Amino acid sequence: MRSVKRFAGETPIGRKRRARKMARVLAETHPDAHCELDFTNPLELAVATVLSAQTTDVRVNQVTPGLFAQYRTPADYASADRARLEETLRPTGFFRAKTDSLIKLGNALVERYDGVLPNKLDDLVSLPGIGRKTANVILGNAFGVPGITVDTHFRRLTNRFGWVQEEDPVKIEFQVADLIEKRDWTMLSHRVIFHGRRVCHSRKPACGACTLATMCPSYGTGPTEAAPAAKLLKGPRARELAVAAGVDPDLVPAAAVTAPDVP
Numbered sequence: 392m393r394s395v396k397r398f399a400g401e402t403p404i405g406r407k408r409r410a411r412k413m414a415r416v417l418a419e420t421h422p423d424a425h426c427e428l429d430f431t432n433p434l435e436l437a438v439a440t441v442l443s444a445q446t447t448d449v450r451v452n453q454v455t456p457g458l459f460a461q462y463r464t465p466a467d468y469a470s471a472d473r474a475r476l477e478e479t480l481r482p483t484g485f486f487r488a489k490t491d492s493l494i495k496l497g498n499a500l501v502e503r504y505d506g507v508l509p510n511k512l513d514d515l516v517s518l519p520g521i522g523r524k525t526a527n528v529i530l531g532n533a534f535g536v537p538g539i540t541v542d543t544h545f546r547r548l549t550n551r552f553g554w555v556q557e558e559d560p561v562k563i564e565f566q567v568a569d570l571i572e573k574r575d576w577t578m579l580s581h582r583v584i585f586h587g588r589r590v591c592h593s594r595k596p597a598c599g600a601c602t603l604a605t606m607c608p609s610y611g612t613g614p615t616e617a618a619p620a621a622k623l624l625k626g627p628r629a630r631e632l633a634v635a636a637g638v639d640p641d642l643v644p645a646a647a648v649t650a651p652d653v654p
């Protein structure tokens with residue numbers, strides 16, 4: 392943890408400068424960052440986001456083509472046959488609760504919003520099954536309204552980055568909003584989440600193969616030697632991630648590239 396001291400007396404303006412620099416490096420590190428849920432309209436994204444709780448986006452994307460073909464409007468969810476919908480959602484886990492959420496969501500949209508998904512945060516969070524995190528995903532990715540998505544990766548990484556010292560998602564959202572320019576919020580969320588899934592893992596972050604190493608107060612939480620760190624990189628761009636961090640890509644095991652998605 393040799394770098395913690397370096398950041399001990401950091402001023403608020405110093406932290407903002409460092410945060411913005413880290414955000415720029417994250418943009419270079421993860422040019423492929425995007426919303427990993429498949430959708431073609433705001434309702435589909437809302438449904439996919441509800442289904443993504445406690446499972447991977449890959450699993451959700453396996454279920455949604457069949458689901459979206461059968462259920463095209465809020466009215467379709469409102470009038471769904473519960474047993475049939477449960478069967479369709481079963482592979483995503485917690486399928487009874489998710490079925491309940493989607494039927495209630497359909498009803499609320501039909502009754503209160505003329506069957507159209509609203510594009511305001513306050514309206515979205517008033518809907519069943521839609522919390523602040525989901526609402527920000529929908530705003531940022533379906534409506535082009537900048538939003539910060541605080542999921543488990545975003546919470547862990549922003550604390551490790553020293554951007555916040557906070558566990559409450561709403562407080563994290565507001566504090567990061569103060570550090571990063573609004574126009575970057577949506578993409579920053581994707582990039583931080585990509586970094587959390589591919590580099591800065593919960594148990595063993597790949598500090599020795601991380602492009603943020605010199606700017607991160609938590610450098611040293613994981614191995615700092617290139618060889619063990621490179622083994623921890625994951626995802627289809629694991630070798631490129633090593634190169635970006637100045638590490639020999641041949642140290643990345645072949646299996647890292649096809650490693651399963653992290654929820």
Ligand code: SF4
Pocket residue numbers: 551552590591592596597598599601602603604607608609610611612613
């Ligand atoms: S991998 Fe290590 S250096 Fe990189 S962001 Fe995470 S804790 Fe910081």
